[in-house]
Structure formats: structure tokens, C-alpha cells
Amino acid sequence: MQDTREKIVGLADHLIKTKGFNAFSYKDISDPLAIKNAAVHYYFPSKADLGQAVLDQEISTLESGINSWQALPEDQQLRHLIASFENKCNSHMVCIMGSLSPDYNTLPVNMQERLQQFSAAVIAWLTGLLENGRKKGIFSFRGDAGDRALIIVSNLLASLLLSRVIGENAFEKISKQLLDDIL
Amino acid sequence: MQDTREKIVGLADHLIKTKGFNAFSYKDISDPLAIKNAAVHYYFPSKADLGQAVLDQEISTLESGINSWQALPEDQQLRHLIASFENKCNSHMVCIMGSLSPDYNTLPVNMQERLQQFSAAVIAWLTGLLENGRKKGIFSFRGDAGDRALIIVSNLLASLLLSRVIGENAFEKISKQLLDDIL
């Protein structure tokens, strides 16, 4: 069954977002699935392979999300992005970038590359979104759209981290201000 | 000598900011100091004790920094804060909050408490700074000063994380926009 493979990747994704890549082991995956750790190694010989699979899934999930919002007005697309972060906040997760970037120096090279790919994709999409939205008069902000995209990504990422420590209203406050600043 | 103790805390602080709390071991500290791992355990019986010492030092360093800027105009104080993050960026470090918050769920309780203390101290100080600066006409921004403080902390924290992945100019761009938004 391809089912087990998907369950492993899903669990690994969740573990990265709750405990961090260096803080989970194959046992954390094999136990809940009621299989042996060697079964996880059967699908993903090394932890680097598993990490890469998680990032590949994150990238394709992002791309399909972006695609499905394509026809919506720019502010609605931005709200969808923010809503996806709100979901993570409510289930006490951080985003993949927020989890993996502090550990960046300790990650295998293949994971570093995918993480760069992921962040480049988010920023490129958001930059275009802001630019188009500004042209249409939906958004209003000063300065370069790329810089504004960076600010928004930066705030969403950090809001999940801060929510862990100072409580969940950190996310609300930050995301509200973010929208207020450009609408 | 108290010297060794301080060197241990200093090294641990650096390791947390470069590799993360769960990714360094006592060997990473004992080797460069040319002592045995048991010598580290002599000063800090458990890793939780060492982590607490690092956070206590971070808190007192923060407080003495804040104190030394007290007499300066508010924008100068903010620039000092930003400069301290720029230093971290240049030496390829993230801040203590940026490193520890993704691992928050895996941290011992004493470290969770100190991390809350640390973030509360930063935000309380920055909130007061922004409020005073706005009264004097040095800063100009909409909304609650506490929310704005959250945004600034959030951006500074995340800019160091993003710099790791997408390059160092992420920090420049974000910090520049931050100042532009309120000056």
C-alpha cells in the first residue's frame, strides 16, 4: 500500500511543525503507525530522505493552493494565505519555514535546497500578488512589492513562533495589523 | 576559576543561536574548551540547568542594554535594538527567541518560563518606547503601541531566520521598511 508511505510523510510533517526536525526520531513515527522503525527505513532509508519527502510535499501543496486561488481577487488570495496560518496556529503548529530555518545549518544539503526552493516560491507568488493588487487599487502600500512580501511572510512566520511563547492572540494581533497596513 | 563557567555559558549561547538547543551536545562545549564532558556537568548537572543559565544571562544582558540606552531619544534606542540584530545577522546567528520558540514544546519547563520572561520584557520595553516616541512626535503610526511592538519584534526575529535561507539582504530590507513605517 502507498498508504503507509503517505502516513509516514504526514506524521513527519506534523512532528517537524510541533517538535522540530532534530527532536523527533523514527520511533515517533513507527509507534503511532504500529509498525517497526525498520519499516520507516524501508520507505525512507535516511532521515534526509524523509525530510526531503516532507519538503517536496510542502512545495506541491503550496503550488496547488496557489493554483486554486488563482481566479480570486488579490485580497481574497491573501486572506486565504493568512487563514492557512491561522489553522496552523489553532493546531499549535508552526510553519515549515519557521521550524526548519533555525536548524538550517544542521540540515542535510538536499533539505537546505528544497527549503530555499519553498521560500523562493512563496515570496515570488506573494510579490506578484501584491504588485497586481496595488495596480488594481485593492492594496495600497509604499515601497517595493518584493520588500512588502518579505515583511508579510516574515510576520506570518514569526507570529506562529511568538504565539507559542506569549499566547495565541499574538497571531490575531499581528495578522490584523498586516491587513490594516495595506488595505 | 569562574572563568570556565562563563565560557561554558557563552559557548552554549552561541551553539543555541547557530545549531539550536536540541542539536548541540556537551561534547560541543567540552571539546573547544579542552575539558571533559563531566566538567560541564560539574557546573551544570543537567542540560536544563545550562539552558536556564543561558536564558538568565540573556535576560540580564537585555536589561543592562535597555538601561544603558535609557537617556537616548526613542528613535536612537530603537536603532540600537536593530543594530544588535544586525550584529547577529552578520555573525550568522539567530536571536534566542528565534532559536528556542520552534523547540518550545520540547524544552524543560524552567526554560519555557525564562523564555516567556524574556519575551515579555522585550515587548513591554518596546511598547513603552513606541508610546513615548509617538507622544513626542518622533514616531508616527496607527493603532496600539503594543501591537506595533509585536510587529517589530516579529519582524526582527524572522528577518534573521529568513536571512539564513534566502540570504543576508533579507535583514536589510526588512529592518529598513520597519523604520520607514514609523519614522
Next chain:
DNA sequence: TTGTTTACTTACTAATAAGTAAGTACATTT
């Protein structure tokens, strides 16, 4: 001078980590 404290080292233990080699049960293909 004797005893005690300080700052370690030596030499471990127990637990957990990632990873592997060989075997097995079942399904599918030839």
C-alpha cells in the same frame, strides 16, 4: 599540619539514535 573545598578527570552506565542485513508472508507475474 591536617582537613576541606574547588575544579576538575577517569571511567563508566543506560538510553536512544540512525541505520542495516537477512528473513518472511503474501500477492502478482510468467
Next chain:
DNA sequence: AAATGTACTTACTTATTAGTAAGTAAACAA
């Protein structure tokens, strides 16, 4: 019916981890 592939398990190895108990050499105190 025989051979092969799939999805695992059993049973390990090797490395690393946090942590500890007991010893030691030098400094200091009574």
C-alpha cells in the same frame, strides 16, 4: 507451478547522548 516483487519484521550494530560515581591534584583554611 515457479519465480519474483512488495511490504514489511526480526534482530542486530554502531554511534552518540545525557548523566554519574569515584578519584585526584592543587589551593586554601583551621
